[in-house]
Amino acid sequence: MHLARSCGSRRSKRREKGEASMARYSRSASREVKGAMERRKKGTLKRGxxxxxxxxxxxxxxxxxxxxxxxxxxxxxxxxxxRSK
Structure with missing residues (x-):
């Protein structure tokens, strides 16, 4: 049986109007991830x-x-x- 979750997330914090949020990841980091995803699709991304x-x-x-x-x-x-022990 699936239980519904509450609407609010524990991690989310309310921001005041006009306050800019800091990005967690840089644009170049997201490009790096995108490149890895493309290599996976192509079949050239390898482990280890x-x-x-x-x-x-x-x-x-x-x-x-x-x-x-x-x-x-x-x-x-x-x-x-x-990692948790």
Whole structure:
């Protein structure tokens, strides 16, 4: 059975009128992710170092790879979430 969620999100904060929000990701970082998505569609995006892990087919994994590449190039991208133990 699917339960309905409440309308408000815990993370969202109300902003005052006229207050500009800071972008979480830079435009160049989103281009990096877009490039990874295109490589996934083409079938040339590979897993792991030197691409020995095989081809990536998962959309989520392609986004993660794009963000990782953007981080390595020093683009504005939030740091990775810490893994739970």
């Amino acid at each position: 170092k030197a691409g020995r892990g095989g081809r990536v087919t998962s959309r989520k994994q392609a986004i993660a790879i794009g963000l990782s590449e953007a981080r390595k190039k020093g683009k504005k991208v939030p740091s990775r979430r810490s």
